[in-house]
Every structure is written in structure tokens, then in C-alpha cells.
Amino acid sequence: MMKNSGLLFLAIGLLSISMLGFAFLPYLSSLAGSSDISGAYSSLGEQIYFTGRGDNGRPIPYDRGPRWLRLMGGGCSSCHGDDGQGGFQIMMSAKESPSIAWEALTEEGDNKHGEEKHAPYDKRTIKRAITKSLNPAGQELDSVMPRWELNQAELDAVIDFLKKLD
Numbered sequence: 001m002m003k004n005s006g007l008l009f010l011a012i013g014l015l016s017i018s019m020l021g022f023a024f025l026p027y028l029s030s031l032a033g034s035s036d037i038s039g040a041y042s043s044l045g046e047q048i049y050f051t052g053r054g055d056n057g058r059p060i061p062y063d064r065g066p067r068w069l070r071l072m073g074g075g076c077s078s079c080h081g082d083d084g085q086g087g088f089q090i091m092m093s094a095k096e097s098p099s100i101a102w103e104a105l106t107e108e109g110d111n112k113h114g115e116e117k118h119a120p121y122d123k124r125t126i127k128r129a130i131t132k133s134l135n136p137a138g139q140e141l142d143s144v145m146p147r148w149e150l151n152q153a154e155l156d157a158v159i160d161f162l163k164k165l166d
């Protein structure tokens with residue numbers, strides 16, 4: 001008798017869990033739907049820049065970066081601005097965002113992004129800055145700049161987009 005009622009509870013338990021699952025189904029599928037952003041942007045690079053989502057609309061993993069970025073989501077534009085010019089104070093950080101337009105990063109001369117002077121960026125060192133937080137001199141960038149786990153195709157797409165900013 002005891003054994004049977006235990007089974008009964010188990011059955012009821014399982015049943016209610018699966019019903020809960022059904023109740024959440026529409027919610028879950030609406031979430032999946034909302035990540036379908038293909039077509040909203042004219043290139044993969046632009047999509048990554050504005051949304052932080054890469055191939056197939058997947059959110060690009062990163063470490064470091066501020067806590068609010070995890071809560072609110074977003075891409076490069078959240079800190080470097082829609083036009084890539086940066087120049088504003090980042091929420092909950094003492095840092096100001098630098099310009100990341102291709103011209104600004106790669107121009108010869110007085111490159112003072114951050115406190116230290118360093119050589120101009122090139123394609124390779126820009127990729128390294130995005131994925132490893134290092135400037136051309138090999139110095140670590142401030143930890144408010146996330147380390148993005150972009151694949152090669154996504155990196156190339158972002159760089160192509162930075163070239164369109166000026």
C-alpha cells in the first residue's frame with residue numbers, strides 16, 4: 001500500500017512537471033523566434049556591431065565586460081556608439097570608449113588610445129584587441145572591454161564593418 005501511494009505521488013509529480021513544460025512552450029518558442037534577426041541588418045558585421053549576435057543569431061560569448069552588458073545584452077555600439085566614434089563615459093566604469101572606426105585605429109601618428117602611446121593598429125592587432133584585450137604594444141586593455149569569442153568569419157565581418165565607419 002505504502003509503496004503504491006509513493007508511485008502515485010511520483011506519477012502526479014511527473015505529470016505536473018510535464019504540464020508545466022507545456023505551459024512554458026509558447027514562451028520558449030517566442031524566445032527562439034526573437035533571436036531570428038537575419039535580414040534585419042545588411043551584413044553579419046553590422047549585426048554583430050549592433051546586437052552582439054553572430055552567425056545564426058547566436059549571442060556571442062565573451063568574458064570580462066561590465067555586469068550591465070550581461071543583463072541588457074548589446075554589441076559594440078553599446079559602448080563605442082552607433083557611429084563607432086566612442087568618446088563617452090561607459091556606464092559603471094571610469095573609462096571612456098575610444099573610437100574604433102578603421103581610420104582612427106590604423107592612422108599613423110599620435111595613437112593615444114588609453115594612456116599609453118602605441119603603434120597604429122592593423123587587421124591582425126584589431127582582431128587581437130577584440131578577442132584578447134591587447135593593444136598593439138601588447139598591453140592589456142581595460143577590463144570593461146569584453147573579450148569576444150568571435151570566429152574568423154565573424155571577425156572578418158566586424159573588421160569590414162569598422163571600415164565603413166568614419
Ligand code: HEC
Pocket residue numbers: 048049065066069074075076077078079080090095096097098099100113114115126129130135140141142143144145146148158
Ligand atoms: C562594455 C563596453 C564595450 C563594449 C560592449 C565593446 N567595447 Fe571595445 N572597448 C571598450 C573600452 C572602454 C575600450 C578601451 C579600453 C582601454 O582603453 O583600455 C575598448 C577598446 C576597444 C578596442 C581597442 C581600441 C584602442 O584604441 O585601443 C577595439 C578594437 C574594440 N574595443 C573593439 C570592440 C568591438 C569590435 C566590440 C564589439 C564586438 C566592442 N569593442 C565592444 C568598451 C567596449
